[in-house]
Amino acid sequence: MDEWFIIQNLKFRTTEALWGPLEYMQQFPRLYLQTLKIISETFNYSYSSLRFPSFAVHAAGVLLCIYLGKRLFKESVTAVFTFILIYISFKTSLDYFVQVKQYTMEMLLGLVAMSQMMSIQKILSRERLSMLHWILLYTSMAVITFFSYTYPILAASMLYVIVIRRVIKKEDAVQDRYNPHVPLLIILSVASVALFCIYDVMYVMHDSGMQDYWKDYIMKDGFSVTLFFGNIYKLFAHLGAGALFEIIFGILGIAGWISGLYNFRNHVKSKEPREMAAAFSTVVVAAMMVLFAAGKLPLGAHRLNAFATPMLALLSINFLLWVQEKAKMKTAVTVLLSILLLAQAGNVFSSVIDKMTNDETKKKRAIYNNVTACIKDAQEQRLPIFVHRNIAYPSDIHAEVTGDWVLETFPAYDVRSGLQVIAVNDRNEVEALMREQKKSAAMYLAADVCEKIAVD
Secondary structure, eight states: OHHHHHHHHHHHSOTTGGGSOOGGGOOOOHHHHHHHHHHHHHTTTOHHHHHHHHHHHHHHHHHHHHHHHHHHTTTOHHHHHHHHHHHHHSHHHHHHTTSSSSHHHHHHHHHHHHHHHHHHHHHHTTOOOOHHHHHHHHHHHHHGGGGOSSHHHHHHHHHHHHHHHHHHOHHHHHHTTTOOHHHHHHHHHHHHHHHHIIIIIHHHHTOHHHHHHTGGGSOTTSOOHHHHHHHHHHHHHTTSSSHHHHHHHHHHHHHHHHHHHHTHHHHHHOOOHHHHHHHHHHHHHHHHHHHHHTTSSOOSOTTTTGGGHHHHHHHHHHHHHHHHHHHTOHHHHHHHHHHHHHHHHHHHHHHHHHHHHSHHHHHHHHHHHHHHHHHHHHHHHTOOEEEETTOSOGGGOOTTOOHHHHHHHSTTSOGGGTOOEEEESSHHHHHHHHHHTTOSEEEEEOSSOEEEEEOO
């Protein structure tokens, strides 16, 4: 249902109006939403133009995940592919990769933040960066927060790691005295986040309806021990699919985070990308826990915490590699990583096949095609459409949704046509309204009916 609400905002609100509160209790990073509007409006809000941006963003995320996986786990091919498959098989990946939502962008920017942290580590370690690398780093630090409500958490965690590293490695502070890049990047990031909070995040923070909706995932009524530890477990467990692998990832993730705390000091000082990424990931999870306890962040809902997927995956895998190194259990760890890899791959395969073949998907596809054909026929013949008031799909029934609203949000409905869409209670009401409005022909659309009606 939320997807239809976003499409309604896109189609019927001006670019300027998108900077204000959105209709139907929606929240969406405004600059990202404006980008979607520009793209979809260019192609008259076609099905492909509404779906493609999310798909392109997620495809970019997968490519970046492959690149980072190779850098982070260069000593283990199995770990590389496990990291990639965790990202691809995460429930949000499978459910939202072509939906008109921001979750795939949140996941991509989780990877971007990890990449930024690794780039800053290079600067602190006095490694040379190419000109293109510098341009990408400065641009991303200045811009990407405007595309994500969760990136400020990552930016704050990054700043904390940088400060702690400079405190621990005092020799770096002396040697980097004349290196302006890290301070400039920090100032740029802080300024960007501050502007984003002023012009966008304030709408989210003042949305009491949203907080009520997520009351089971947020500490709205004070601290609850059961809710706190239960949702922390879910945070990690959601990496897996099915009860067994949820338990495995829940245990691995929590153990990985505790291991990250134990090794934090060494990780912060390290020149190894994986160890610095582990330090960053440890702080991100800690920040999420603090915000959850303070009632500022929902925890335990997979799509709301999708941005942390790369960090959660890294902590789980890093723990296994740490055990492998300390306990000399290379074979056992390789076998476990292989099992996790196969399980995640199986989840992707089965989910895709199920969505392509299950009866519910077939039914929705048939309804969508029929309604689309009806709308196009009406537009071609310049006929008004009378639509049954309760035409919404059963799972999309909402108090504010009526048949005319449903049709106008359909990609097939051309906003520029100005075609009249009127909600009615039944077929008998149509002819009476047609005579009253002096219309000789119209299209009538109900549950399984699309017919042209003519009156004398």
